[in-house]
Amino acid sequence: MSLKHGLLGLLNYGSMTGYELSKTFNDSLGFFWQGKTSQIYRELTDMEKLGWLKSERVVQHDKPNKKLYTITEDGRNELSNWLIDGNSSINDALYVRSSFLMRVFFAGEVSSSQATSLIREFQKQCKLALSAFDTTSSIIDEYSKIVADKNKSKYWRIVAMFGEAYYKASLDWADKSLLLLEDEE
Amino acid sequence: MSLKHGLLGLLNYGSMTGYELSKTFNDSLGFFWQGKTSQIYRELTDMEKLGWLKSERVVQHDKPNKKLYTITEDGRNELSNWLIDGNSSINDALYVRSSFLMRVFFAGEVSSSQATSLIREFQKQCKLALSAFDTTSSIIDEYSKIVADKNKSKYWRIVAMFGEAYYKASLDWADKSLLLLEDEE
DNA sequence: TTAATCATGTAACACGTTACATGATTGC
């Protein structure tokens, strides 16, 4: 149950609407968790029923009315329990679900040119993903101004480091694999 | 829809029962995709309805009776279409869903000793996962004897390489992060 | 005038997990 806890974590920084949450969620946690707006709205109503949040309707005249969510004491407790209690397993931490790797696994069934083009596409996307990290540091700087707690942005940087290392390792692998496959021809 | 295609891929090597599939699936594709037996049985009945497989009941006297699944021509077509047509996106290829990283992201909410112990646990599991690769090469050797097609085991090795690189990068990250956090105290 | 942004949702479906049920054989 991590979408709920991700939302709790964000609401702990300050009250937000579903719409804002949805954007912030995918902007900041998007590397390791994503959620569609439809799901986020569903989870929010669910969380309000659980007493983790409360909402108030804010009437606007220039824009559609909105619903502002605020974390409750129960919500804060739930968040810190989830953070501490390590019912995180290998799965939680290390499990990569990748239909791309599944395709590679079975790539012996198609021509080797089709196999290499699959990996080349992956290689391209790794480079793209890596280039996005050029601006990450300054984005974190901006966010951390809002939250104004250096302790928090410290961990954001550490998570971003993981992302960068991951894409770098993926790119290295793609390069190496393509060399291996070309050598054998 | 990758579980179905993973099962198709395995059945393409030879007919198997649900039970055998379940084990083989998690043994060989388990690094990047997993499925519980209950789900696998459900998918198999579904796939038979789709005409991708047919099944025959095999009566046994020493053991419970079993149901042997065989891939059909339609199934083989479906498999190769899925392998070729790259409706694989960044998501498919690179998306890591990790509640562990989410915990790290919000680790500013708990004490720094709790944060470091979270990462230390991760570090331990990385080492464990890495050590499993000592035997991977020989396992692939054995499997490839059964399938007897060098072309196939080539890609298995490439996928295994990804796994090893991934855990290595994860471990490096954990080491570096712990140093960073200790320095700041 | 067309797309983007703001803002909230419902309904249906697809996929994944947990818990439970059954029952024989084999090795420690």
Place this chain on the structure above:
DNA sequence: GCAATCATGTAACGTGTTACATGATTAA
């Protein structure tokens, strides 16, 4: 005697995705 392996599933629930609906404002 107990756990593991063989073998197949159902039921209920939880989570994630797709498609659809509405409607105002603002910038290119």
